[in-house]
Amino acid sequence: xxxxxxxxxxxxxxxxxxxxxxxxxxxxxxxxxxxxxxxxxxxxxxxxxxxxxxxxxxxxxxxxxxxxxxxxxxxxxxxxxxxxxxxxxxxxxxxxxxxxxxxxxxxxxxxxxxxxxxxxxxxxxxxxxxxxxxxxxxxxxxxxxxxxxxxxxxxxxxxxxxxxxxxxxxxxxxxxxxxxxxxxxxxxxxxxxxxxxxxxxxxxxxxxxxxxxxxxxxxxxxxxxxxxxxxxxxxxxxxxxxxxxxxxxxxxxxxxxxxxxxxxxxx
Numbered sequence: 001x002x003x004x005x006x007x008x009x010x011x012x013x014x015x016x017x018x019x020x021x022x023x024x025x026x027x028x029x030x031x032x033x034x035x036x037x038x039x040x041x042x043x044x045x046x047x048x049x050x051x052x053x054x055x056x057x058x059x060x061x062x063x064x065x066x067x068x069x070x071x072x073x074x075x076x077x078x079x080x081x082x083x084x085x086x087x088x089x090x091x092x093x094x095x096x097x098x099x100x101x102x103x104x105x106x107x108x109x110x111x112x113x114x115x116x117x118x119x120x121x122x123x124x125x126x127x128x129x130x131x132x133x134x135x136x137x138x139x140x141x142x143x144x145x146x147x148x149x150x151x152x153x154x155x156x157x158x159x160x161x162x163x164x165x166x167x168x169x170x171x172x173x174x175x176x177x178x179x180x181x182x183x184x185x186x187x188x189x190x191x192x193x194x195x196x197x198x199x200x201x202x203x204x205x206x207x208x209x210x211x212x213x214x215x216x217x218x219x220x221x222x223x224x225x226x227x228x229x230x231x232x233x234x235x236x237x238x239x240x241x242x243x244x245x246x247x248x249x250x251x252x253x254x255x256x257x258x259x260x261x262x263x264x265x266x267x
Contacts, residue, residue, distance in 0.1 A: 006033045013039050018048040025051075029058040034065055041073045049082035056085065060092030071098030078104050086112065087120040094127030102128055106136040109152075115145035122148055126155025133159055141171050149175070150183040154218075157187025158226055165193055178203060179214045186218040194230040201241045209249050216245075216255050223262050235263040 012024035013036070021043060028036045040062065043055035056077055063070030074096070077089035090108055093101045105128070109121035122140050125133040137159065140152035153171070156164060165188055172184045182203050189196045204215045219238065222228060231238075239260050246256045 006031070006035060009033065010036055010039045013043060018046075018051050021046070021048075021051050022054050025054045025058050029062060032062065034062050037062055037066055037070060041070065044073055044077060049080075049085050052077065052080065052082070053085045053088045056089045056092050060095035063092075063096055067096055067098055068100075071096055071101060074098070075101050075104050078108050083114045083117055086114075087117045090117070090120045090124050094124030097128065099128050099130055102130050102133060106133060109136055109140055109148075115143075115148055118143065118145065119147040119151045122151035122155055126151070126158040129159055131159055131161075134164070138167070146177045146180055149177070149180045150214075153180060153183035153187050154221065157190040160187070160191055162192045165191055169193075178207075178211050182211070182215050182218055186222055190222060190226055190228050192229065194228070194234070197228075197230070197234050197238070201238065204245060205241055207245075209251075212245055212249055212252060216242075216252065216259065219259055220255070220262075223259070223266070227266075232266040235267040239263050 006028070009024045009028050013021050013028070015021060015024075025040065025043065028040070037059065040055045040059050043051055044059075046052050046055070056074060059070050059074060063074075071093060074089045074093050075098075077085055080086050080089065086108070090105055093105065102125070105121050105124050109118050109125065112118050112121065118140070122137065125137055134156065137152045137156045141149050141156075143149050143152065153168075156168065168184055168188050168191070172181060172188070175181045175184060182200060185196045185200045185203075189200065200215065200218070204212060207215060222231060228234075242256050242260055246253050
């Protein structure tokens with residue numbers, strides 16, 4: 001992309017017109033204009049919450065060459081008065097991999113009054129991959145919000161070690177939400193409890209559409225990162241159940257077909 005195009009978009013981001021600034025940020029992200037990072041950091045101070053939100057989201061991707069400058073700027077938004085801005089900022093910190101943010105992110109998980117912001121914080125702690133987040137994540141397994149508990153469970157699987165298995169199995173037994181239960185089972189399977197894949201597949205076989213979608217997302221995440229050591233051996237059994245689910249929920253065909261292809265590549 002030419003410098004003149006990037007310069008034009010940066011000028012648009014400095015126009016003072018919120019709509020123009022939002023469009024400019026989105027185009028800069030689309031063309032991967034890393035040179036625009038200083039401009040995007042300035043937009044985090046905009047009086048318009050949508051501009052702040054869009055700029056924060058873009059910096060998660062474009063800020064990787066400058067993690068310190070971008071990460072420290074994003075941390076300031078974790079106390080933003082707008083719920084969506086806080087959520088987008090903490091998501092961006094996870095995408096950026098800014099490990100220095102772990103303490104404010106843990107605080108957000110514990111103290112933010114908005115469930116979807118706490119859920120974003122729980123997800124980001126998994127992305128940051130620091131074991132010092134485990135205590136905060138375990139506490140979040142008791143959060144009243146289902147999504148927060150689900151993201152906390154997944155993050156514990158990403159951050160934790162097999163020593164956590166007895167504790168996680170206790171939470172599996174007491175958890176009433178099937179959506180959270182399948183996230184907990186995904187975490188234990190990831191950490192080495194191979195027998196729990198059968199429990200995941202049993203839930204999937206009997207699932208309604210919402211739980212099926214949740215379980216497919218769990219399986220996709222298991223394939224995509226910190227893959228369970230036994231997943232290649234279990235691929236055939238997983239694929240067999242997936243094929244049956246596709247017949248029950250044709251609307252899920254695309255995701256299921258993609259998962260089956262990914263599983264075949266493992267075996």
